[in-house]
Amino acid sequence: MTVTENEARPASGAAPEPVAHGGVRLTGVTKVFGRGATATTAVQDVDLDVRPGEFVTIVGASGCGKSTLLSLVAGLEQVTTGTLEVGGRVALMFQEATLLPWLTAAQNVALALKLRGVARAERTPQAHALLERVRLGAYADKRPHELSGGMRQRVALARVLAQDASVVCMDEPLGALDAMTRDHMHDEIERVAGEAGLTVLFVTHNVREAVRLGDRAVLMGSSPGRVVHTEHIDLPRPRRMEDPEVARRAGSLTAALREDVARHVG
Structure with missing residues (x-):
C-alpha cells in the first residue's frame, strides 16, 4: 500500500505546465535500471497524457514495462530521463490484496486512514463507511482468511478510497480471480x-x-517498453466481456500486439 503526492519529478529540460488535479503526464519518459554493460532500459521515450477521471488500461506482452510504468507514476521509481507529472496523490492496488492477516477488514482500512493522518476517533466509523461503499459492510469484522478472493480485493479497493488519492494505479488486480x-x-x-x-x-x-x-x-511494445498503439474505446457503458463490439475491439488490439511481438521474434 503506497501513497505518494508527486510534483514534476526528475526531468531533462524545463518542466511543463502543471497538470490538473487527477491528471497524469509523461513526456519522453525513459527508465534505465543498472549502469554500463549491465544496464537495462525498461521503458523508453514514453509519452502519455491522462485526463482527470479517465480510465486508461495498459496492455502488452510480459516484460514490456507495464508495471515499471505504474511504479514511476506512483513514485516507487524515479525516471531516468523525461518529465513526469501527477496531479495529486497516488494509490496502488496489486494483484494480491496484501491485507494484514491479523487485522479485520475494517482494521485494514483503518490502517490506511491512520497513515493518512486521520484522527483516531474518526478511523473506525470512516473505515466502516468505506466498506459500505464497496458493499462489504456486513464483513467489517472478518479477517482476510474468512473472505473470498473477490471480497479481499474489495477490501483493498476500500483501502484505496481511504487514501484519498486522485490517481489509482492498478497492477493486474483481478488476475488471480475466477471469471x-x-x-x-x-x-x-x-x-x-x-x-x-x-x-x-x-x-x-x-x-x-x-x-x-x-x-x-x-x-506497450517490448524491448524496450514504449507506447506503440492507442485505442479510444467510445463504447457505451455498461459493457460486458461477451459484448460483440468489445470482442471486436479486443481483436484489433490483439492483432496490434501480435504484430509487435512478431517484430521481436521474427
Whole structure:
C-alpha cells in the first residue's frame, strides 16, 4: 500500500505546465535500471497524457514495462530521463490484496486512514463507511482468511478510497480471480471509480478486459517498453466481456500486439 503526492519529478529540460488535479503526464519518459554493460532500459521515450477521471488500461506482452510504468507514476521509481507529472496523490492496488492477516477488514482500512493522518476517533466509523461503499459492510469484522478472493480485493479497493488519492494505479488486480468473480469486480471498480471521480491506470494481460473497462487502451511494445498503439474505446457503458463490439475491439488490439511481438521474434 503506497501513497505518494508527486510534483514534476526528475526531468531533462524545463518542466511543463502543471497538470490538473487527477491528471497524469509523461513526456519522453525513459527508465534505465543498472549502469554500463549491465544496464537495462525498461521503458523508453514514453509519452502519455491522462485526463482527470479517465480510465486508461495498459496492455502488452510480459516484460514490456507495464508495471515499471505504474511504479514511476506512483513514485516507487524515479525516471531516468523525461518529465513526469501527477496531479495529486497516488494509490496502488496489486494483484494480491496484501491485507494484514491479523487485522479485520475494517482494521485494514483503518490502517490506511491512520497513515493518512486521520484522527483516531474518526478511523473506525470512516473505515466502516468505506466498506459500505464497496458493499462489504456486513464483513467489517472478518479477517482476510474468512473472505473470498473477490471480497479481499474489495477490501483493498476500500483501502484505496481511504487514501484519498486522485490517481489509482492498478497492477493486474483481478488476475488471480475466477471469471465470475472477475466480472463482478469489473462492475465494482467501474462504479467506485466513477463515484469517486478517480483517474485509473489499469494494467492487465487480458485484452478484452482492457476494452471492457477502459476509456482508452494503451498497447506497450517490448524491448524496450514504449507506447506503440492507442485505442479510444467510445463504447457505451455498461459493457460486458461477451459484448460483440468489445470482442471486436479486443481483436484489433490483439492483432496490434501480435504484430509487435512478431517484430521481436521474427
